[in-house]
Every structure is written in structure tokens, then in C-alpha cells.
Amino acid sequence: MRASSSLIDFLLKEWLLVVSAAGLAATSLHLGRLPRFSSDELQVLWILAMLFIAVKGVEKSGLTRNLALRLERGRQVPLKLVLGTFFLSMVITNDVALLAMVPLTLLLDARRKGLLVILEALAANAGSALTPFGNPQNLFIYWHYELEPLQFISAIAPFSLFFGGLLTLGALAVRCRRSVPCPVEQAPVDGHAWLHGMLLILLILTVLHLLPLWTTVALPAYAQCH
Known part of the structure; x- marks a missing residue:
């Protein structure tokens, strides 16, 4: 049973x-x-798997949560959360950026939290669209068709930056009376957080064709040991 x-x-x-x-x-x-599967398709599958490993490591280390808590301090909190989501999603993917920002948004003493969450979701998609590693779809297109980094970014930049500007204006319209006290100490950062960050940088350099693909073997090797 x-x-x-x-x-x-x-x-x-x-x-x-x-x-x-x-x-x-x-x-x-x-x-x-x-x-x-062709060798090119296997490379795409490998680099996608390495992206998931690298981003998950950064998320579990507490780095994203800690950064999100810092953005929740001070004035213009809605604007900082939307822009933080926009820029974070360029590096750690749209999903992880939202997982870091949305829980804090729900704790805010704001009149239109639903609208703010929608703005963050749009910001995550607009920001992640700008880089080859911002989301799995981008990475597949970029790697499979062997695009150059500047070629990819320049093609999507007008769309991404235009919507980033619109979302900034939308965030300015959301009023937040105060944030719920949430000390940064409540978001501990793993002692190996710096190593998770280095592994993510290694992956990014590989995606940008600055390092050979075999260097990403370090990611599953480290994940297996930890």
C-alpha cells in the first residue's frame, strides 16, 4: 500500500x-x-543543462534572496524591485529572478501589489530576452544557429529596452507606504556562494564563446561533490 x-x-x-x-x-x-541527435543538438542540450545547474547553485546559495532584500530597503521600492527583476533576469534567468522578487513584493504595504507583480513578470521577460543566457529559449536559438553575442543582443535590444522604459514608468505609478521589516541577516549566504558565482560566470563566458565548451564540465563535477 x-x-x-x-x-x-x-x-x-x-x-x-x-x-x-x-x-x-x-x-x-x-x-x-x-x-x-547531431553533435550540435547535443551541445545545445548540454549547455542548457549546465545553465540550470549554475543558476540553481546561485539561487540555493542565498545570493539572489540577499540581493532582493537589499532592494526592498529605502525609497522607491516598487521601482527598485521592477528594475532589479529586469536586470537580474538577464543573468540568472527570468524564473529565478521572479522567485527572488515576488515573495518580497507580496510583503509590501502597497495598494496595488497585483499590478506590481505583473510589472515584475513583464520585466523578467523583457530583461531575459536581451541576453543569450537570459532564458532557455534564447540559449537554444543563440547556440543552435551559432550567432555572435553582439548580433544577438543588437537584434533584441530595441524591444527589450523599450519595454524596460515602459515598465519603469509603470513602477513609478505604484505607491508603497512602507516595507515590512525584514533584516538582511535573515537571508544567510552560503559560504561557497562566491564559487557558485564563479561557476555562473564560467558558463556565461562559455556561452559567449570566450571559453571552450569542455570547461563547463566543472559544473556537474562540483554539483556531484556538493
Whole structure:
């Protein structure tokens, strides 16, 4: 009984993995062969996996939470949270930026918190669109089609910066009477946070073609040890 309950819990928790595996099995049986991947496609899958590892390490180290708490201090808190989401998403992806900012937003004593969360979500998407590593879709397009960094950024910059400006104006319209006291000490930073940051920088340099792809082997090696 306990085994069947554990199986059901796993299926509910990992439903996307289960559906994907079932789809792979069904299509392989229909075609009579397993999927074939080119070396370029394998490189894309590898660099995507390394992005997830690097960003998760930075998130778990407490760096993003600590930075978000600092932005929550002082004046113009809505503006700082929206712009913080915009710029953070360029480096640590849109999802992680929102996970850091939205919980703090919900603690604010603001009249239109719902609007502020919407602005942050839009800022995360507009900011992450600007860099090749801002979200998985960008990374796939950039790496698969072998684009140059400036070529990619210059193509999307008008869109990203235009919406960044609009979101700044929207954030200025949100009034926040005060923030809920939340000391920075309540967001401890892992002692190895600097190493997580260095691994993320290593990945970024690899994505920008400044380092060879094999250097990213350091990420899963470190993750396995910790």
C-alpha cells in the first residue's frame, strides 16, 4: 500500500517527466528507432543543462534572496524591485529572478501589489530576452544557429529596452507606504556562494564563446561533490 502511494506521489510530482518519457517511448515504437541527435543538438542540450545547474547553485546559495532584500530597503521600492527583476533576469534567468522578487513584493504595504507583480513578470521577460543566457529559449536559438553575442543582443535590444522604459514608468505609478521589516541577516549566504558565482560566470563566458565548451564540465563535477 505504501509502495503504491509513493508511486502515485511520484507520478503526480513528476508528471511532466512521465509524459515526456511516454511520448519518447510511443514515438520510438512508431518509428522503429530511437531519436538521433547531431553533435550540435547535443551541445545545445548540454549547455542548457549546465545553465540550470549554475543558476540553481546561485539561487540555493542565498545570493539572489540577499540581493532582493537589499532592494526592498529605502525609497522607491516598487521601482527598485521592477528594475532589479529586469536586470537580474538577464543573468540568472527570468524564473529565478521572479522567485527572488515576488515573495518580497507580496510583503509590501502597497495598494496595488497585483499590478506590481505583473510589472515584475513583464520585466523578467523583457530583461531575459536581451541576453543569450537570459532564458532557455534564447540559449537554444543563440547556440543552435551559432550567432555572435553582439548580433544577438543588437537584434533584441530595441524591444527589450523599450519595454524596460515602459515598465519603469509603470513602477513609478505604484505607491508603497512602507516595507515590512525584514533584516538582511535573515537571508544567510552560503559560504561557497562566491564559487557558485564563479561557476555562473564560467558558463556565461562559455556561452559567449570566450571559453571552450569542455570547461563547463566543472559544473556537474562540483554539483556531484556538493
